[in-house]
Amino acid sequence: MTTSPAAPGSALDRFFGIRAAGSSVSTELRAGLTTFLTMSYVLFVNPQILSTAIQVPNAFVQLLMTTALAAAFGSLAMGLVAKYPFAQAPGMGLNAFFAFTVVGGLGVPWQTALGAVFISGVLFVLLSVLGARQAIVRAIPNVLKFSITAGIGAFLAFIGLRNAGIVVANEATLVGLGPLTAAPSVVALVGLVVTAALLARRVKGAILWGILVATLLAIVLRLPVYPGANGALAPFSGFTGRFLGIFDVPVWPGALVGQLDIAGALGLGLLSVVFTFFFVDFFDATGTLTGLAQKSGYLTPEGDMPRARRVFTMDGLAAMFGAFMGTSTTTAYVESASGIEDGGRTGLTAVVVGVLFLLAMFLWPLASAIPAAATAPALILVGALMLEGLRHVNWDDVTESIPAFLTIIAMPLTFSIANGVSWGVISLCGIKLLSGRGREVSPILYVVAALLLARYIWLSE
Incomplete structure (x- = not known):
C-alpha cells in the first residue's frame, strides 16, 4: 500500500524527517493510534496493581490519571526529543515489583519506594549522558536479558491467575487450583480466550478489546466481581452503573504528586531496592529499545542506535517524572512494535500516542466498570x-540454561523480581567460573555478582 509523503518543506516533515524515513503524515497518525490501542490497557492494569500498595482516597482513579500523565510525558519526550516512534508508559513487571515485593513484601512505604524509582531514573540519565551504557550492556550476556524478561512475564502471569481466583493459596501445597465456576474465574477465562483469539487474528488493540468483552460479561450477568460484592452492594453485588457518564473532567492526583521520599530511599537498607529498579529497567529498556530500533530499520550493522544517548536519557527522564507523579517506573513499551508494523517510523507516531493518553484522561468514569x-x-x-x-537461549549449554531457569523460576515462586535477577547473575558467574569458562563473563558482572551475594549474606544475619 502506497502512501502520500508529507508535503516537501512542511514543518512536520522538517522536524521529524518524515519523508526521509519513507513515511507520511497519515501513516504516522495511524501508527500512533495503533500503538495507543495496543498499550492502552495500561490505563486499567497499572492502577489495578499499584492500588494494592498505594492507599490513598479514590486510589484507582488517581492512579489512572497518574498513569496517563506519565505515559503522555514519556511518549512526548521520546517523540519530540529523541524523534523515535517508541511510546512509553509505566512498565508491566516493574509495577508488580513495586507493589508486591518492595511495598507488600519488604514493608517499604510507597512514598519511599517512589523515591527509589526516582533515584534509579537519575542514575539511568547519568549513565546515558556519560555513554557508560555500552560498557554495562556488553557485560550482561543475552541469556540473562532474555531470562529476566521471561521471568517477569511468568511473574505477571502468576499475578493475573491469582487476581482471577484461578490460583489460590493452599495450606498443604502452598498453591492450588481455585473454583473455576466462580464468577471471577469465569470472567477471566472468557476474557483470556477472547483476547488470545484476537491476538491470533492480529486485531489492533486486542488486549483492550479483551478487557472490554470481559467487563461487559460481568456487567450484563451482574456478576459479583466488584469491590463490596456480597456485602456493601447487596442485594445487587454486581456493577453499580457508574460508568454511564462516560466523559468527565480529569481528576488531579493530588494525593500522589510530589509524595516521593528521596531521603528515605537513600538509606543503606534500600540501596538494593534502588539497584534492582535500576538494573531491571536499564536492561529491559535497552533490550526493548534495541529491538524496536532494529524493527524500524534504524539499527546499524554494528548494532548501534543513532541518537542512543537521547533515547536512553528520555527513558530515564520518564522514570523520574513518573515517580514524581506517583507511579512506578515508566519505560519503553514493546507494544510500540505494532505501530512500527503499521508504518510508523518517526517521532510523530510517539507524539500521537502521548496526545491520546492525555485525551484518555477525560474518560476516567469508564474505570469504575473494569x-x-x-x-x-x-x-x-x-x-x-x-x-x-x-527461544534464543542455548538450552544445551548448562552454564547458560541453569542460570536462565533459576532467573525465571525464582520470580514467581519467591514473588520477587529482585530474587530472580540476583539468582541469575550469581549462578551464571559461579557456574562459568567453576566450569573453567570464567573468561566468558565480563569482570563487571563478577563485581555485580559479588555485591548481590554480599547483600544476601548481610540480610541473613
Missing part, C-alpha cells in the same frame, strides 16, 4: 508474550 477479573487476562497474556525471547 473489575480485577477483567484485567487478569491482560496480565496473563502479556506475561506469556514476554517469554518469547527464551
Whole structure:
C-alpha cells in the first residue's frame, strides 16, 4: 500500500524527517493510534496493581490519571526529543515489583519506594549522558536479558491467575487450583480466550478489546466481581452503573504528586531496592529499545542506535517524572512494535500516542466498570508474550540454561523480581567460573555478582 509523503518543506516533515524515513503524515497518525490501542490497557492494569500498595482516597482513579500523565510525558519526550516512534508508559513487571515485593513484601512505604524509582531514573540519565551504557550492556550476556524478561512475564502471569481466583493459596501445597465456576474465574477465562483469539487474528488493540468483552460479561450477568460484592452492594453485588457518564473532567492526583521520599530511599537498607529498579529497567529498556530500533530499520550493522544517548536519557527522564507523579517506573513499551508494523517510523507516531493518553484522561468514569477479573487476562497474556525471547537461549549449554531457569523460576515462586535477577547473575558467574569458562563473563558482572551475594549474606544475619 502506497502512501502520500508529507508535503516537501512542511514543518512536520522538517522536524521529524518524515519523508526521509519513507513515511507520511497519515501513516504516522495511524501508527500512533495503533500503538495507543495496543498499550492502552495500561490505563486499567497499572492502577489495578499499584492500588494494592498505594492507599490513598479514590486510589484507582488517581492512579489512572497518574498513569496517563506519565505515559503522555514519556511518549512526548521520546517523540519530540529523541524523534523515535517508541511510546512509553509505566512498565508491566516493574509495577508488580513495586507493589508486591518492595511495598507488600519488604514493608517499604510507597512514598519511599517512589523515591527509589526516582533515584534509579537519575542514575539511568547519568549513565546515558556519560555513554557508560555500552560498557554495562556488553557485560550482561543475552541469556540473562532474555531470562529476566521471561521471568517477569511468568511473574505477571502468576499475578493475573491469582487476581482471577484461578490460583489460590493452599495450606498443604502452598498453591492450588481455585473454583473455576466462580464468577471471577469465569470472567477471566472468557476474557483470556477472547483476547488470545484476537491476538491470533492480529486485531489492533486486542488486549483492550479483551478487557472490554470481559467487563461487559460481568456487567450484563451482574456478576459479583466488584469491590463490596456480597456485602456493601447487596442485594445487587454486581456493577453499580457508574460508568454511564462516560466523559468527565480529569481528576488531579493530588494525593500522589510530589509524595516521593528521596531521603528515605537513600538509606543503606534500600540501596538494593534502588539497584534492582535500576538494573531491571536499564536492561529491559535497552533490550526493548534495541529491538524496536532494529524493527524500524534504524539499527546499524554494528548494532548501534543513532541518537542512543537521547533515547536512553528520555527513558530515564520518564522514570523520574513518573515517580514524581506517583507511579512506578515508566519505560519503553514493546507494544510500540505494532505501530512500527503499521508504518510508523518517526517521532510523530510517539507524539500521537502521548496526545491520546492525555485525551484518555477525560474518560476516567469508564474505570469504575473494569473489575480485577477483567484485567487478569491482560496480565496473563502479556506475561506469556514476554517469554518469547527464551527461544534464543542455548538450552544445551548448562552454564547458560541453569542460570536462565533459576532467573525465571525464582520470580514467581519467591514473588520477587529482585530474587530472580540476583539468582541469575550469581549462578551464571559461579557456574562459568567453576566450569573453567570464567573468561566468558565480563569482570563487571563478577563485581555485580559479588555485591548481590554480599547483600544476601548481610540480610541473613
